[in-house]
Amino acid sequence: MIVIPRYILIKEGAIDQTIDILKKLNLKNPLVITGKNTKKYCKFDFDILYYNEIDIDAFETNKYHAYDSIIGLGGGRAIDTGKLIAYKLEIPFLSIPTTASNDGIASPIVSIRQPSFMTEAPIAIIADIDIIKKSPKRLLSAGMGDIVSNITAVLDWKLAHREIGEDYSESSAIFSKTIAKELIDYTLNSNLEEYPKKLVKSLIASGITISIASSSRPASGSEHLFSHALDYLKKEYDLKINSLHGEQCGVGTIIMSYLHELENEKLKGLSEKIKLSLKKVNAPTTAKELGVDEDLIIEALTIAHKIRNRYTILRHGISREKAKEIAEKTGAI
Numbered sequence: 001m002i003v004i005p006r007y008i009l010i011k012e013g014a015i016d017q018t019i020d021i022l023k024k025l026n027l028k029n030p031l032v033i034t035g036k037n038t039k040k041y042c043k044f045d046f047d048i049l050y051y052n053e054i055d056i057d058a059f060e061t062n063k064y065h066a067y068d069s070i071i072g073l074g075g076g077r078a079i080d081t082g083k084l085i086a087y088k089l090e091i092p093f094l095s096i097p098t099t100a101s102n103d104g105i106a107s108p109i110v111s112i113r114q115p116s117f118m119t120e121a122p123i124a125i126i127a128d129i130d131i132i133k134k135s136p137k138r139l140l141s142a143g144m145g146d147i148v149s150n151i152t153a154v155l156d157w158k159l160a161h162r163e164i165g166e167d168y169s170e171s172s173a174i175f176s177k178t179i180a181k182e183l184i185d186y187t188l189n190s191n192l193e194e195y196p197k198k199l200v201k202s203l204i205a206s207g208i209t210i211s212i213a214s215s216s217r218p219a220s221g222s223e224h225l226f227s228h229a230l231d232y233l234k235k236e237y238d239l240k241i242n243s244l245h246g247e248q249c250g251v252g253t254i255i256m257s258y259l260h261e262l263e264n265e266k267l268k269g270l271s272e273k274i275k276l277s278l279k280k281v282n283a284p285t286t287a288k289e290l291g292v293d294e295d296l297i298i299e300a301l302t303i304a305h306k307i308r309n310r311y312t313i314l315r316h317g318i319s320r321e322k323a324k325e326i327a328e329k330t331g332a333i
């Protein structure tokens with residue numbers, strides 16, 4: 001079954017229509033999941049919980065029967081936690097992003113840990129451009145990294161179809177890569193005045209491709225495996241590195257598109273174009289800009305294929321030498 005949002009509001013002041021949307025959905029008592037920096041945007045008279053104070057594994061659903069819906073208000077983690085709680089409680093989820101850092105604002109999956117898993121898409125998305133425009137620039141740059149990812153995700157998906165016969169949907173693939181191509185062209189050929197709004201629209205559309213495909217395949221390939229590998233290593237070595245999901249995916253896309261170029265003449269110049277579009281929005285394109293040691297980049301590249309059962313251009317893994325070579329060739333290290 002494909003579930004996609006019923007209401008999608010993307011405009012200045014959209015948050016003021018939250019109560020109207022709840023009424024239209026016949027919802028009266030939502031619980032708001034938010035974060036400490038983003039709570040200031042919660043002007044409603046509803047109960048709230050901070051996502052970082054919730055132990056999701058010990059979450060006792062029987063304590064929350066009074067609520068008829070969940071609102072996730074904030075960045076990616078607030079929204080993911082809200083989405084998961086709504087799924088556990090079997091009630092609708094409304095997504096109110098305060099920034100545009102990844103496509104979790106619209107997707108049906110929860111990516112708190114790997115492998116990500118299917119829940120349900122938000123019933124409504126209320127994207128207030130006034131709030132999003134004011135969010136930290138770094139988060140808006142990260143969003144571009146989660147969009148360029150669609151390019152390598154689709155190349156990887158097609159490769160998996162060709163080489164191991166994995167199910168593939170050409171329409172989802174075209175939808176996903178067109179979203180990325182349009183935003184790349186826009187960033188390279190404009191003064192970025194409309195960037196926040198275009199970015200939000202692209203991220204929402206990207207999340208919807210995941211619903212249509214019933215898999216994160218259209219928006220997550222080897223570049224995401226690399227980002228997840230970095231997250232795994234940061235935890236494993238207890239490193240205090242605060243690189244964001246979208247930032248890591250952006251650097252991953254530069255590297256993985258280069259790997260695809262090596263196997264396909266027609267893709268020549270792709271990696272460079274992606275890098276330019278990331279630079280244009282001030283997103284990191286190197287280990288240094290990510291705040292990550294070069295060695296960690298190399299290690300992440302060598303373990304990325306083991307993160308989950310997802311066949312990509314990394315196939316059964318690459319050697320340390322190869323990882324170093326492609327990271328150097330793409331300027332990542």
Ligand SMILES: NC(=O)C1=CN([C@@H]2O[C@H](COP(=O)(O)OP(=O)(O)OC[C@H]3O[C@@H](n4cnc5c(N)ncnc54)[C@H](OP(=O)(O)O)[C@@H]3O)[C@@H](O)[C@H]2O)C=CC1
Binds near residue numbers: 036077080102105
């Ligand atoms: N389900 C899916 O499809 C996907 C889900 N994700 C999820 O998203 C997470 C990453 O999200 P990301 O947004 O990059 O990082 P975070 O959710 O960690 O947010 C980063 C920081 O930005 C702050 N912030 C957000 N909006 C504003 C604002 N308007 N003003 C000031 N500060 C703000 C947050 O504050 P605060 O402290 O209030 O939170 C937080 O401290 C991943 O860990 C994963 O869980 C990622 C990709 C896809």
Ligand SMILES: O=C(CO)COP(=O)(O)O
Binds near residue numbers: 102115216
């Ligand atoms: O981040 C995502 C899509 O942008 C989610 O994908 P994953 O399935 O890799 O967690």
Ligand SMILES: [Zn+2]
Binds near residue numbers: 220224
């Ligand atoms: Zn992502």
